[in-house]
Amino acid sequence: MTILHTPRLRLEPITDIHYEGLRALNTDPAVMRYISGQPETADETRRMIERVQGRWRQYGHSWWSLIETESGELVGAGCIQHLGHDPANPHEIGWRLRPDRWGRGYAIEAAQRMARFAFEDLEAPLLCAICDPDNAPSARVMQKLGMRYRGEETWHARPVSVYEIDGAAWAARERA
């Protein structure tokens, strides 16, 4: 299980110690608005933590809690996982932040580090991201990451915008 660091955040693979912070995050209507549209139940949070720990063991990547170094608080979560949770599919990157930490650049800061982990450590050839077509703040993070819009597709039984970047494009941006 890989801990990652950025200037302002520590990315810790999700475990039981993050339960309370994840409850606060995943029951916030503003956070869940474009994800499931409803707050996660306590039972769902517990099962999510178990599932995520299983994926860390099986694949060596999954969800991290984003810990703000200065305060030690859990201020968000981010992931590298398989699109559609199917290992035959390309890797997907994702993020969510506590609303009181929006507008500080934390999402792009975490995203850049997670993308580097995907390309350099996992040697992923391609990284995708999906969001609700109305989720402009999330699409903005994808664009800032250098991803290009691939189109609208159906994932998790919902129409979503899909963005992607390949390893060559990523490496060129890193060199620039």
Ligand SMILES: CC(C)(COP(=O)(O)OP(=O)(O)OC[C@H]1O[C@@H](n2cnc3c(N)ncnc32)[C@H](O)[C@@H]1OP(=O)(O)O)[C@@H](O)C(=O)NCCC(=O)NCCS
């Ligand atoms: C998607 C989400 C994580 C984006 O959060 P965010 O705070 O807008 O994104 P960032 O952390 O990258 O911050 C970007 C803004 O912070 C501001 N900012 C302030 N200081 C900054 C810094 N040091 N570096 C970069 N940006 C900074 C900028 O104005 C920037 O906006 P702009 O470049 O568009 O003008 C957030 O809206 C969220 O959690 N939404 C709910 C969950 C969700 O929908 N997740 C995605 C599911 S697909």
